[in-house]
Amino acid sequence: MKGGYWRKILRINLSDGRVWEQTPDEDLYRKYIGGSGIGARFLYDLTDGNTDPLGPENPLIFMTGPFAGTPVPTSGRHQVIAKSPLTGIYGEGDAGGTWGPGLKRCGYDGIIIEGTSDKPVYVLVSEGRVRILDAGDLWGRDTYETDQKLKEIHGENIVVSSIGPSGEKLIKLSAIMHDGSDARAVGRTGLGAVMGSKKLKAVVVSGNKKVPVADPEGLRNSIKELVPTMVQKTLGMKQHGTAVGTVATERIGDFPLKNWAGSVWDKVENISGQRMTETILTGRYFCGSCVIGCGREVEIKEGPYRMKGAGPEYEALGMLGGMCLVDNLEAIAYGGELCNRYGLDVISTGGAIAFAMELYEQGIIDKKDTGGLDLEWGSAEAMIEMVHQIGKGEGLGRLLGHGVREAARRIGGRAPAFAIHTKGLEFPAHDPRAFNSIALGYATSNRGACHLQAASHMFEKTAVMPELGIPEPKERFRTDDQGEFVKVCQDLMCILDSLKVCKFTLYGGLRTTHVREWLKCVTGWDMDLEELMAAGERIFNLKRMYNVKCGISRKDDTVPERILKQPRTEGGAKDNLPPLESMLEEYYPARGWDSDGVPLRETIEKLGLEWDL
Amino acid sequence: MVVLFSRIYSERLGCDRYEMELKEPVKLIKLLEHLEEVFPDLKNQSKGEVADRYASHYLCIGNGRILRPGDTITNRDTIEIVPPIMGG
Numbered sequence: 001m002k003g004g005y006w007r008k009i010l011r012i013n014l015s016d017g018r019v020w021e022q023t024p025d026e027d028l029y030r031k032y033i034g035g036s037g038i039g040a041r042f043l044y045d046l047t048d049g050n051t052d053p054l055g056p057e058n059p060l061i062f063m064t065g066p067f068a069g070t071p072v073p074t075s076g077r078h079q080v081i082a083k084s085p086l087t088g089i090y091g092e093g094d095a096g097g098t099w100g101p102g103l104k105r106c107g108y109d110g111i112i113i114e115g116t117s118d119k120p121v122y123v124l125v126s127e128g129r130v131r132i133l134d135a136g137d138l139w140g141r142d143t144y145e146t147d148q149k150l151k152e153i154h155g156e157n158i159v160v161s162s163i164g165p166s167g168e169k170l171i172k173l174s175a176i177m178h179d180g181s182d183a184r185a186v187g188r189t190g191l192g193a194v195m196g197s198k199k200l201k202a203v204v205v206s207g208n209k210k211v212p213v214a215d216p217e218g219l220r221n222s223i224k225e226l227v228p229t230m231v232q233k234t235l236g237m238k239q240h241g242t243a244v245g246t247v248a249t250e251r252i253g254d255f256p257l258k259n260w261a262g263s264v265w266d267k268v269e270n271i272s273g274q275r276m277t278e279t280i281l282t283g284r285y286f287c288g289s290c291v292i293g294c295g296r297e298v299e300i301k302e303g304p305y306r307m308k309g310a311g312p313e314y315e316a317l318g319m320l321g322g323m324c325l326v327d328n329l330e331a332i333a334y335g336g337e338l339c340n341r342y343g344l345d346v347i348s349t350g351g352a353i354a355f356a357m358e359l360y361e362q363g364i365i366d367k368k369d370t371g372g373l374d375l376e377w378g379s380a381e382a383m384i385e386m387v388h389q390i391g392k393g394e395g396l397g398r399l400l401g402h403g404v405r406e407a408a409r410r411i412g413g414r415a416p417a418f419a420i421h422t423k424g425l426e427f428p429a430h431d432p433r434a435f436n437s438i439a440l441g442y443a444t445s446n447r448g449a450c451h452l453q454a455a456s457h458m459f460e461k462t463a464v465m466p467e468l469g470i471p472e473p474k475e476r477f478r479t480d481d482q483g484e485f486v487k488v489c490q491d492l493m494c495i496l497d498s499l500k501v502c503k504f505t506l507y508g509g510l511r512t513t514h515v516r517e518w519l520k521c522v523t524g525w526d527m528d529l530e531e532l533m534a535a536g537e538r539i540f541n542l543k544r545m546y547n548v549k550c551g552i553s554r555k556d557d558t559v560p561e562r563i564l565k566q567p568r569t570e571g572g573a574k575d576n577l578p579p580l581e582s583m584l585e586e587y588y589p590a591r592g593w594d595s596d597g598v599p600l601r602e603t604i605e606k607l608g609l610e611w612d613l
Numbered sequence: 614m615v616v617l618f619s620r621i622y623s624e625r626l627g628c629d630r631y632e633m634e635l636k637e638p639v640k641l642i643k644l645l646e647h648l649e650e651v652f653p654d655l656k657n658q659s660k661g662e663v664a665d666r667y668a669s670h671y672l673c674i675g676n677g678r679i680l681r682p683g684d685t686i687t688n689r690d691t692i693e694i695v696p697p698i699m700g701g
Contacts, residue, residue: 233669234699235659242700247619251674251695274621274696294700314701429701451701461679461698462668473681507669507699572677 001026002214002524004066005034010108010130012123014198015056015115019130022112030525030535031608033498034065034109036092037539039081042112043090044542049549053085053190054170054197056116062103062161062203065500067289069104069211071223072518073230074502076101076288079186085197086172086190086348086403087424087448089550090543092497093176093191096287096295097184099205100500102159106207113198122162122202124154135201140165142341144309147180150204162202164343167192169393171401173348177340182285182295183310187345189425189447190403219521222514227291230508237294237504238284242314243273249314252476253573254434254457256323258377259354260420260427260560263568267327271317275329281311292504298333305334305384312336312346318429319350324357324383331380335387342391351426352400352407353386358418364411371395420560423448423552432563432578435460435476439564439578440486440587443557444597446543455503456489463506467513467529468492479579483586491536498539538607541591541599545609554597557584614686616648617693622671626652635688641673642682648694655694672697 001007007029009022024038032038039061046059060082067075078100084091103111106125113123120135138146143164150160160180167174174192178184186192213219236244249255250268257265269275276296285295296311312320312329316336326332339346359365360375367373373396375382389397399407404426408419420427425448432439434457441454451457459465460476468488474481492512496503499515512529520526527535544552558564559580567575588595592603604610616631623629631651645663649655659666664682667673673680675692686692 232661232665235669236697237700240696244696245698245700246696247621248672248674248679248695248698249701251619251693252677252679252698269620272621272696273700318701462672473679476679504700572674574677 001029003212004070004523005029005109006107008108010111010125012111012113012130012132013115014113014117014121014132014200017132032539033495033535035063035079035094035500036081036494036497037535038110038498039063039079039092040090040539040542040546043081043083044546047083049551051083053083053088053194056114056198058083058194060113060191060194060198060200061110063110064100064104065498066522067518068500069101070213070522071219071289072501072522073223073227073289073291074287074505075500076290077500077502078103079497079500080176080191082191082194084189084191084447085170085193089423089448089547089552090446091189091191092447093186093188094497094500095178095184095186096290096502097179097182098288099159099161099178099184101288102205102207104211105209106205107209111203113200116197117199120199120201122150122200122204124204126154126158126204126206138201139168143177143343144181144341146202150202154204154206158204158206160202160204162343163192163195164341164391166342166344166391166393166401167196170196171344171390171393172403173345173352173390173401175343175345177343181309183340184287185340185345187347188450190345192343213522214524215521219518222517222521226509226514230505230510231291234292234504234508237292240273240277241296241311242294243276243312243317246272246314246317251572252434253568253571254431256318256427256429256431258325259323259358259418260431260562261358261566262325263574264571265322265325268322270327271321271329271332276311279329280333285310287502290502292502292508294504300330300333303330305330307334307337309337310340315429316346316350319347320353320383322429323350323354325378326380326383327378328380331384335384338384338387338391342387344387344391347428348403348426349387349390351420352390352404353383355404355407355418355420356386356396356400357382359411359415362414362418364413364415365396369396417561420562421449422559423556425449430457431573432559433568433576434573436479436578436583437476437482437486439559439580440482440583441489442559443580443584444486444490444587446540446547449559452503453493454486454489455493455506456486458503458506459489465492465511467511477576479582480586482583483590486587487590490540491533494536494539495532498535534607538609541603541607542609545599545604548598554584554595557597614688615691617691619693619695621696622655622694625654635686638685638687640682641680641684641686642667644686668697670697671695
């Protein structure tokens, strides 16, 4: 390959302080592309079903894609992969910002950190050196303070990936945060706790190497052609953030309400992206090489929710807002900031708080359990207090910090009926009753309930992909044609997660033709559509094979009974229930899996994964 | 037929509903061209064709459905203009 990668992965063992470089074959890059794909392959090779997610043998894998550090639009993302302490299966998350390109400019495609330090440390990759340094002064600090402190020591040109106090305490909802108060989160699956288990406070990068590009002029021309369209089509996100669609989402019955028991909400406009623009917005944030600019900068100057930093995204508004029926925008922004500072996944945290509010309403827990807190729907004060408790691992928050599945198991009785998750991962802010394909996507997602592992709903709203059989947006309540559709969406998302290109480009007119052209310009590879999609399918199946090693099968490919049996009673998704079983009947054959959800031998061989047979 | 404007638009346009008589069914795109003539602020300073703006600047919901530019609208319909749906 002529560019895009350094073919160097940094390996660090914190138990004995060893640092070395690994030089993978080009074949690995071409088969697994980068980011999620290469990370999944390493995780598969380094761990198994018995690996303790919080033990020294669980590697924490940071991986970039071929475009990081190049001008390819939205390529400033990176992936973190490990076995998840929240779900016990394949775990991953990704973030925008500038850390991925920062690592690439150090001359590495990724970092794999194994072992456990006996004292708090941070890793500094800078000026061609790798150092493991004492983090005693950083331990206990929140993520914004950590970023600031490290910049005081090493200068403003560094980029910081760090955990906050919740990750240090091994709270299973913990995120890994990046870029200080710009707060780009690797939020899902509790990987902040994996970092905490290694006593690793931060990974700091600073480099100035120019990432090689095979055909710089071709790349420039190709990008120039698409960018004006992309900017125009995604203007709403630049103006009002990812929350631009909050109102429309509520109208079609997709917005999460009252722990998934609500149907419509007349207060949704109080927390819309437009309301944020009119009230607390002070600026817009662009991740590395981004042309969309959906990030928010907000400031609240007075009152109990004073703050300045990253503003809430759609998911925060859904999970701390609609799920808890809190319509106070300032409180949600502040709750989001607390999650960022503690280093908590705002999606799982909001899901856990809404779960607790419903248990309180049902009388399953009471003030004895909440420490006297009135955990009522709509209480901004209660929501904020619970974020603090989860972040600190105190009070009821200590229990909720295990995630709703485990919290419900410990509480017992009727509690599990109110725990809304798949494979232990709390639902994000999209309702499978509003898009049947989302139910299948959540049920079969390799990291548990996730809207981005298939992102099929994008192709049922406004996005299209003619070359993959989606010439126009599909009808969202259809009951057939879902198996192959969701499979193709998942394979495509595996590609984007491995290239590390933002999925919002799909709203901006991205096609696989652009991806292939950019890949050719950057790496020199002339990959046809078949080879590209096969890479996505290979990556998805590899993760599934990993999960099968962890005991996952058809019994786990489901969504909670509330979603399958309790319809919304009003609004845009009224009376719809997703026909999950019949969709699974279509899906497994489309995947080439047996009826228990295990990849067939012929599927494994077709994808070149037979080394595990 | 009735067109409802969600709050962000009603505040900008100065009204929260608009009623008109459709003598025969029309495509949504035609209806939007008419609405942009009546309410130029709907364009939000954007240039170009309605079709380019639709779904990136605003969206229509009818009976809980995301409407497509080619959908047919009749005099019995009520639609709502809401901000575009993307992100998240």
